[in-house]
Amino acid sequence: MEINVLKSEKDEMEFEIESLTLAEIFRVYLNKDSAVTFAAWKREHPTKKPVMSVKTKGKTPKKAIDDAVSAITKDLDKVEKDFSKLK
16 A cells, blocks of 8 residues: 655644545544544545545554554454354
8 A cells, every 4th residue: 555645743644545445444443543633535636546634632643543554454354254254
């Protein structure tokens, strides 16, 4: 997955992400974090990549993103494990 950081400050980060699907998954998981005050994505045009904006209070945006990645990975591992039981 390719991420292009556009803005990185103490409590705010903006980055370009490859797809709308990933942007939406990040938005959902980031908004579950109580330290995240704002998480949303926008896309200027359908031919452009979405830009994710994250604002935090009490933790860095990078830490919030790392936590979201960990939660997503954990949930995907659980889904994979549950799915393999169906065979």
